[in-house]
Amino acid sequence: MSEPGLPLDDLYREVIIDHYRKPRNRGTIDGARHVEGVNPVCGDEIRMDVVIEDHTVKDIAFEGAGCSISQSSASMMTEEVKGRTLGEVEAKIAHFRAMMLDGAEPAADLGDLEALQGVTKFPVRVKCAMLSWNVLQEGLEPSTTPA
Amino acid sequence: MSEPGLPLDDLYREVIIDHYRKPRNRGTIDGARHVEGVNPVCGDEIRMDVVIEDHTVKDIAFEGAGCSISQSSASMMTEEVKGRTLGEVEAKIAHFRAMMLDGAEPAADLGDLEALQGVTKFPVRVKCAMLSWNVLQEGLEPSTTPA
């Protein structure tokens, strides 16, 4: 078949397929703060365990089911936030949102996550990329009761 | 104004306007069998008192409210059935229905009622002409409890 009419290569970048096939930080953490989220429209799920100590994300793990975008986004996100201070993580969340929702260029602190910029050319898939970030945000809120 | 595009003259024949203005047999009859009908779509009402003796419509009277067609039809009908045997009345009802609903030519026993044939050119008004006849039919049924 000839080239598709949409920039599929921008969407399914090598690093995304890689994280989808081999998710990093997959699993659960005993005694961690547990948060989860579903995208009811498409059924994608993310369950996340976060350990916060000394204003730092000491550990993080996730499980989930869904499309390559939602799952690779979660996997890359865990890599990028693990060991970071809450301030750094909040900044990353803000930068990721800006890239995905407001069309901003990827900020330097996003690392591999930059690969998800291509998703913005597929507007219905943006919510897939955002799911794990919304769950993370909830995990950082003080009101969340630890598991 | 020029001539209307529909045969108004066929609808509003002189005799119809005359019966509408001066309804015959208007009123109530003490001790008579009472029946009534409403056309819920347009609100026309007919209340009728019928005295049946010796298989004959001995007396009949009506009251009502509504358009010229429903009221004149009732008025003409009372004139045509008063004093007639039930058999004759049933025949008139059948002939009137045939004229109004099946497009039959007016039967000889319809008298002035023939004037209502023009209503068939105005299909939404046919139910107006039929109202008092449906009420009369009910008044003839043995099950009707006398007032």
Added chain:
Amino acid sequence: MTLLETRLAARAPIDPRRLRADFPILDQDVNGYPLVYLDNAATTQKPRQVIDALVHYYENDNANIHRGIHTLAQRATAAYEASRVKAAAHIGAQPQEIVFTRNATEAINLVARAWGDANIREGDEIVLTAMEHHSNIVPWQLLALRKGAVLRYANVTDTGYLDFDHLRSLIGPRTKLVSVAHMSNVLGVINPVADIAEAARAAGAFLLVDGAQGAPHLPVDVESLGCDFYAFSAHKMLGPTGVGVLWGREGLLATMDPFLGGGEMISLVHEDMSTWADLPHKFEAGTPNIADVIAFGAALDYLRDLGMPAVRAHEMAITAVAIDALSAIPGLHVHGPKAVEDRGGAVSFAVDGIHPHDMSTILDSYGVAIRAGHHCAQLLMRRLGVPATNRASFYIYNDTADVDRLTAAIREAIKVFA
């Protein structure tokens, strides 16, 4: 607003002759005469732009919405949600507060079920007026029957106004809801909604406004009206049949249970119970009337471009002409207020010795379409002491030539019955 003030608020005055070019249906003969369409309170005609929007949708974008990933589904979803934004803007509301229904009637029933069943108890009172359309009576009767609640009806004065003092006297500690028409479809009178809202609020009652005759004809801002629900129908404001709108305050809609269950309105479905989608989808079960909602967007654009103050100014002007011309006919009596500041363009009238059905038939034979009947307002008919009225109702494409045709045909009818 006086006519002058309304005119000044209008960007540009409406030129009905020019607008008629947008309405293909008006360019036809009926019974040998050019059509004069004066049944706008029943439903309005549709401009080319609305018809084109339907055709464009079905020829280019048709797909089921919200869940589809493919291109047509994305286009259809975006267009559907764009109409929600436009409907919200039309009444000064937020998009998530706009629920699309089939018509105003369904919007009112939705409140009666989804709000009423949870909030109305035995002995509670619902205050209506004697001029309500059946669609703003029967849902409450059914609710009252289910719950043992009581309906109270505010009087209509001899001059065709709501008896506001009587209405206020009916609102008391047991009143849970007041539900009134923004504008009567029979008398044309505009009700003092803001004052009614104040009276309702003081008693802790909610206020629903039946805007079926409001949204098409008046500039509407739900915040300044102060109501809690506002219901209207697309087909009475240039839009297609099959679309209604319920607006409700977000906080109120959020607390309400769903009305209909099915696709689109759920979040998660389990065997025994389900969770609901966010507002407004919680109230839109099943495949919506996608095409018509999108075409309604074109109608809302059309009205926005005219400007609702201009629409109002035009209707005041033509209603003034119509009331004068009708009142000059011997034996003709106009129901409802005469002052155009207080009323819209639905003009009911009686003619001595001629039943409205006869009048309507005769007018139709001259190509003039009016409505004759109880106008789904049987309580008001009883109050007026008539079985039915004649009603001519005007919209943006009607002009004084239409009034001339109307009065000429009425004079012909009077001759028939002379």
Added chain:
Amino acid sequence: MTLLETRLAARAPIDPRRLRADFPILDQDVNGYPLVYLDNAATTQKPRQVIDALVHYYENDNANIHRGIHTLAQRATAAYEASRVKAAAHIGAQPQEIVFTRNATEAINLVARAWGDANIREGDEIVLTAMEHHSNIVPWQLLALRKGAVLRYANVTDTGYLDFDHLRSLIGPRTKLVSVAHMSNVLGVINPVADIAEAARAAGAFLLVDGAQGAPHLPVDVESLGCDFYAFSAHKMLGPTGVGVLWGREGLLATMDPFLGGGEMISLVHEDMSTWADLPHKFEAGTPNIADVIAFGAALDYLRDLGMPAVRAHEMAITAVAIDALSAIPGLHVHGPKAVEDRGGAVSFAVDGIHPHDMSTILDSYGVAIRAGHHCAQLLMRRLGVPATNRASFYIYNDTADVDRLTAAIREAIKVFA
């Protein structure tokens, strides 16, 4: 019926290439490729004849119906009621048994409220199946919640059939209603409605058939099905959005209370109570979706002219081709029955290692529109052990070239994830 028998019953075989000329939307490029529309179970495209009927109505006849005396109102009323006759004919019913709703979902909700609220008591049981669409689950959940009734779900076998023995075992003395899909929108399987009707009848229970996927694809005769209610949607059978049909046995509809209150559905309105209009108007409150009901008539004419046996034969043929072609793709698994005698043209499938949303995005980039998701059947997704499926669904204008385009695009997707 075997494919051969169905073909013999068909007047003339369907030629999809010829029919496509009637569907303007299909003649477009999407993302640089000619559109292949395979999302027909979600909604079908509309032939020129249906679009023209809408345009004709709005350009010539638009008026509110049933109460108007003027010429447009007469024309609109006649055309609206003519569609009722056609809808009745489509399923072998009587016109007075046909209620127009917004969609199949509303039709089912109508029964849940107007029949269910009066007939279901605490402890009563309602039997559904695990393959139902949310629209045939959530209304019963809401009813069960109101009344304290119990829902029971019949199993789906590993091969994608209804487990009829299990269903029968669930039907007992407490069963008041059985409600099943005529055809699953996910598995494509056609359920044995006549047998289910017998089992329901033997237990004194009523049977509702969700015909959303039945009426568009199968010859339907409600008498021989033996059900009590049958619900379907116009938009899934060439008709416009915004129209559904509830068929109910006349005697049953006659005993039911109204669902929505308002204009059109009343006979007399008094302050405290009202009386109802005759069937079917009792269930059609407010201004109906007049234009779309009329245009639905054009869709029903179109299907009648093709003949439902011919529609069925064409779908069996193309489904057989599709299942063969899909099954030949390594790593692809088709859900549901393989025998086309037992199923319609909604073909769900899974591809190893590729989530349906990714598949749908990739297919869309090649101009192929399928649906990916839970298809409003979350219970069935859990039963299948998948979060979602890919679904290609066929209709009269699809041919084997569309199947080729589908399979080629799937192979490209597999390369992306290889």
